[in-house]
Amino acid sequence: MSDPRPQARLRLQLYPRAESAVRKGHPWVFGDSIRSQNREGEAGEMAVMYDRKDRFMALGFYDPDSPIRVRIVHCGKPATIDRAWWLSRALAAKGRRDEVFNEATNGARCINGESDGFPGLVADRYADTLVVKVYTAAWLQRWDEIESILREVFAPKFLVLRMNRHLLETSEFEEGFRGPEGAEVVVFLENGIRFESAVRHGQKTGFFLDQRDNRARVEKLAKGREVLNVFSFSGGFSLYAARGGAKSVADLDISAHALESAVQNFKLNAEDARIAAVPHETLQADAFKWMDESERKFDLIIVDPPSLAKRARDQAGALSAYRHLNARAISMLRPGGILVAASCSAHVPAAEFLGMIRELAEQSGRRREELWTTGHASDHQASFPEAEYLKAICVKFD
Ligand code: SAH
Numbered sequence: 001m002s003d004p005r006p007q008a009r010l011r012l013q014l015y016p017r018a019e020s021a022v023r024k025g026h027p028w029v030f031g032d033s034i035r036s037q038n039r040e041g042e043a044g045e046m047a048v049m050y051d052r053k054d055r056f057m058a059l060g061f062y063d064p065d066s067p068i069r070v071r072i073v074h075c076g077k078p079a080t081i082d083r084a085w086w087l088s089r090a091l092a093a094k095g096r097r098d099e100v101f102n103e104a105t106n107g108a109r110c111i112n113g114e115s116d117g118f119p120g121l122v123a124d125r126y127a128d129t130l131v132v133k134v135y136t137a138a139w140l141q142r143w144d145e146i147e148s149i150l151r152e153v154f155a156p157k158f159l160v161l162r163m164n165r166h167l168l169e170t171s172e173f174e175e176g177f178r179g180p181e182g183a184e185v186v187v188f189l190e191n192g193i194r195f196e197s198a199v200r201h202g203q204k205t206g207f208f209l210d211q212r213d214n215r216a217r218v219e220k221l222a223k224g225r226e227v228l229n230v231f232s233f234s235g236g237f238s239l240y241a242a243r244g245g246a247k248s249v250a251d252l253d254i255s256a257h258a259l260e261s262a263v264q265n266f267k268l269n270a271e272d273a274r275i276a277a278v279p280h281e282t283l284q285a286d287a288f289k290w291m292d293e294s295e296r297k298f299d300l301i302i303v304d305p306p307s308l309a310k311r312a313r314d315q316a317g318a319l320s321a322y323r324h325l326n327a328r329a330i331s332m333l334r335p336g337g338i339l340v341a342a343s344c345s346a347h348v349p350a351a352e353f354l355g356m357i358r359e360l361a362e363q364s365g366r367r368r369e370e371l372w373t374t375g376h377a378s379d380h381q382a383s384f385p386e387a388e389y390l391k392a393i394c395v396k397f398d
Pocket of ligand 1: 207208211235255258286287304305
C-alpha cells in the first residue's frame with residue numbers, strides 16, 4: 001500500500017554563492033551547491049528554495065539523477081506555477097520569434113529551454129510538425145498540461161515527443177507522435193530553401209536550426225567559389241552556397257546517412273535553377289583524416305564540427321582539435337579564399353575559440369581580413385553563459 005501521508009514540500013537552502021547566482025538569474029543549481037534539504041527529493045518534483053534568512057527565494061524542478069540538481073522555474077516573490085503560468089511563457093516565447101517565421105521560413109526553434117523559461121525543454125517547428133525534446137522528468141510529469149499549451153500556442157498539426165537518453169532509459173513514456181501520426185521525415189523551408197528533417201529519429205530534433213543565419217552569410221560569400229563543407233550533415237551550408245552562385249560544392253561527413261540527406265536536399269531544390277546548376281559532390285570520410293591527407297584546394301571552406309568538448313575538462317583537447325582542423329583548412333585555401341569556422345562546444349568559450357582562430361590566421365603568414373564573428377540566431381536566444389554555445393568567425397586570406 002502506498003503511504004497515505006502527504007509528503008512535506010521539498011525545501012532547499014543553498015550555499016551563498018549559489019544563492020546569489022540564482023538571484024541574478026542563473027537557472028541551474030548543482031548538487032554541491034545545496035546546503036540543506038528537508039528530505040530526499042524525487043525526480044521532477046517542484047522544490048522550494050529559501051534564502052539564508054529563511055525567506056522564499058525560488059522554485060525549481062528537482063532531479064536527483066542529474067548534476068544539475070535544480071532547474072529554476074521562478075525566482076522572486078512567491079508564485080503559483082499553473083497552466084496560466086506556462087501559457088504566458090509559451091506566448092512570450094512565440095512573440096519573441098515573430099520575425100523569424102515568415103513565408104520563406106517555417107522551420108525554426110520555438111522554445112529554447114531555460115532561456116525561454118522552460119528549463120530542460122526545447123521545441124522546434126518544422127512546417128506542420130512540432131518536435132518537443134525534454135531533458136528532465138519534470139516535463140513528463142506535467143506532460144498533458146504542457147502538450148495542451150504547446151498545441152494551443154503553436155497550433156501544430158503533428159507533435160513529436162523526444163527525450164534525452166537518461167529519460168529514455170528510466171521513464172515509462174515513449175518517444176513518438178502524440179495524437180495523429182505524421183511523417184517521420186518532414187520537408188520545411190528555411191530562407192526559401194527546402195530541407196528535410198528526420199523529426200522522429202534524427203540528431204537533436206532532426207536538423208541544426210542554429211546555423212540558419214550563418215548559412216545566409218555563407219550564401220553571400222559563395223559566388224564563383226569552389227566550396228568545401230566539412231562536417232556537412234545534410235548539406236545546409238552547401239545549399240545556401242549553391243544558391244549564392246558557388247562554382248561547386250563538396251559535402252564532407254563521416255555519416256553516409258547525413259550525405260544521403262544532403263543529396264536529397266539538393267533534389268528537393270531542383271526547381272531552383274541557381275541550386276540545380278551547381279555540381280554537388282559528397283565525400284564520406286573521417287574529416288580529420290581526410291583534411292590531413294587531401295591535397296585539394298578550395299575557395300571557401302566551412303568547418304562546423306560536432307561538439308568536441310562534452311565536459312569542461314575536455315576543453316584543452318577540443319581546442320587543439322579545432323586548431324588542427326582549421327590550420328589544415330587554411331592551408332587548403334587558394335589565394336582570396338575564405339574560412340568559416342564554427343564551434344558548438346559550450347565548454348569552449350567564445351574568446352578562446354576566436355582567439356585561437358585569429359592566432360592561426362596570423363601564423364599562416366598570409367594577409368587577411370576578418371569579415372565577421374557571430375553568436376546565436378534570434379530563435380536560439382541565450383539568457384545565461386552556458387546557453388551561449390555557438391560561435392563562428394569568418395576570415396578571408398590573400
Ligand atoms: N554543419 C552542419 C551541422 C554539423 S553536425 C549543419 O549546418 O547542419 C556534425 C556532423 O559531423 C554530423 O553530421 C556528423 O555525422 C559529423 N561527424 C562527426 N564526426 C565526424 C568525423 N570524424 N568526420 C566527419 N564528420 C563527422
